[in-house]
Amino acid sequence: MFWALASAAASGRLTTGGLVVYAQCAVGVSLIAFGGFSWALDGASAPVAAVLRLERSMAPKGALSSGRRDPSAVPTREIRFRNVRFAYDGAHQQPVLDGFDLTIPAGTSLAIVGQNGAGKTTLAKLLCRLYDPQSGTIEVDGVDLRDLDLAAWRHRISAVFQDFIKFELSLRDNVAPGGAPDTTIRDALASAGATSLADLDTVLSRAYAGGTDLSGGQWQRVALARALCAVGIGARVVILDEPTAQLDVRGEAEIFERILAETRHCTTILISHRFSTVRLADRICVLEQGRVIELGTHDELMARRGRYRTMFDLQAQRFGEALDEEGATHDVLT
Numbered sequence: 159m160f161w162a163l164a165s166a167a168a169s170g171r172l173t174t175g176g177l178v179v180y181a182q183c184a185v186g187v188s189l190i191a192f193g194g195f196s197w198a199l200d201g202a203s204a205p206v207a208a209v210l211r212l213e214r215s216m217a218p219k220g221a222l223s224s225g226r227r228d229p230s231a232v233p234t235r236e237i238r239f240r241n242v243r244f245a246y247d248g249a250h251q252q253p254v255l256d257g258f259d260l261t262i263p264a265g266t267s268l269a270i271v272g273q274n275g276a277g278k279t280t281l282a283k284l285l286c287r288l289y290d291p292q293s294g295t296i297e298v299d300g301v302d303l304r305d306l307d308l309a310a311w312r313h314r315i316s317a318v319f320q321d322f323i324k325f326e327l328s329l330r331d332n333v334a335p336g337g338a339p340d341t342t343i344r345d346a347l348a349s350a351g352a353t354s355l356a357d358l359d360t361v362l363s364r365a366y367a368g369g370t371d372l373s374g375g376q377w378q379r380v381a382l383a384r385a386l387c388a389v390g391i392g393a394r395v396v397i398l399d400e401p402t403a404q405l406d407v408r409g410e411a412e413i414f415e416r417i418l419a420e421t422r423h424c425t426t427i428l429i430s431h432r433f434s435t436v437r438l439a440d441r442i443c444v445l446e447q448g449r450v451i452e453l454g455t456h457d458e459l460m461a462r463r464g465r466y467r468t469m470f471d472l473q474a475q476r477f478g479e480a481l482d483e484e485g486a487t488h489d490v491l492t
C-alpha cells in the first residue's frame with residue numbers, strides 16, 4: 159500500500175497533502191491491527207504460563223518410585239505392617255503412626271475402629287502407597303510394598319475412601335472409570351443395592367442434558383459398586399473407609415453383609431464407626447495414638463472388657479435411647 163501511495167505521488171496523481179493523510183491513516187490502521195493482534199497473543203498465551211505453574215505445584219513431593227516385582231498373585235499369605243512410623247510432614251510433625259505392627263491374614267476381613275484422627279484413613283493410604291512410611295515396612299507376602307510394581311499393585315487394590323470422587327460422567331464410567339464389561343458393572347450395582355438409580359449412560363450431574371443428581375446415600379452405593387466392580391476385574395485387596403456412613407441403618411447392615419459375601423475371596427479392610435457393621439468382620443483392631451491396643455474377634459474383644467467393649471456399649475446404649483425416643487413418639491402419635 160505504501161508502495162502504491164509512493165508511486166501515485168511520484169507520478170503526480172497524488173498531492174503531497176493527500177500522501178500525508180493517506181500514509182497517516184495506513185499507519186494508524188496497522189497500529190490498531192497489530193496492537194489487537196499482540197493483545198490477543200498475550201491473552202492466548204496466558205493459559206500456557208498457568209499450566210506450566212500448575213505442573214510445578216502438581217509435581218509430587220518426593221515422588222514414589224515403583225519397584226519391579228509383579229504383584230498379580232499376592233497376597234496369598236498376609237499383609238504385614240512392621241514397626242511402621244509415619245508423619246505427614248516428615249520429621250516436623252508428630253507421627254500419626256509410631257511403632258505400628260499389624261498382620262492381616264490374606265483372605266480375611268479386618269475392621270479398624272478408633273477415634274477421629276486415630277490414623278485409620280492414613281493406614282489405608284499407606285497400603286495404597288499414596289505415601290511411604292518414614293521407617294518400618296509394609297510387606298505383602300514378605301515383600302516390601304516398595305519393591306512391587308506400583309501401578310500393578312494399585313490394580314490389586316480396590317479402595318473407597320471417605321471423600322470418594324464423584325465423576326461428572328455416566329453411571330457406567332463412575333462404576334468403572336478404567337472400563338469393565340457391562341455385565342460386571344450391573345452385577346456390582348446390584349450387590350451395592352443400586353440397580354434402579356439410573357441408566358448406565360445417564361450422566362450423574364444436572365449440569366448436563368439428561369443428567370441426574372444423586373443423594374449422599376445413593377452416591378455412596380455408586381462408590382461401593384465401584385469397589386465391587388474392581389474386585390470383579392481382578393482386585394484382591396479391598397479397603398472400605400466409612401463405606402456406609404450415609405446409608406440408613408437397615409440399608410447399611412443389608413449392603414454390608416452382601417459386600418462381605420462378594421469379597422469373601424479378598425483381603426478386606428473395613429474402617430467404620432458403626433459397631434453393627436464392624437462386628438461382622440472376622441477380626442477387629444482398635445487403634446489409639448498410632449498403635450493397635452486391642453485385636454481379636456468381636457466376642458473376644460467383648461469378653462476382654464477393654465476399650466472396644468466400652469465403645470460398643472456406649473453406642474448400643476445411645477442407639478437404644480434413640481429407639482426409645484422413637485417408640486415414645488410413636489405412642490403419642492397413635
Ligand SMILES: Nc1ncnc2c1ncn2[C@@H]1O[C@H](COP(=O)(O)OP(=O)(O)OP(=O)(O)O)[C@@H](O)[C@H]1O
Nearest residue numbers: 246247254272273274275276277278279280281320
Ligand atoms: N493430608 C494430611 N496432611 C497432614 N495431616 C494429615 C493429613 N491427613 C490426615 N492428617 C492428620 O493425621 C491424623 C490422622 O488422620 P486420619 O485421617 O488417618 O484419621 P482417621 O482415624 O481416619 O479419623 P476419622 O475417624 O476422622 O476419619 C490426624 O491428626 C490428621 O489431622
Ligand SMILES: [Mg+2]
Nearest residue numbers: 278279320399
Ligand atoms: Mg478417616
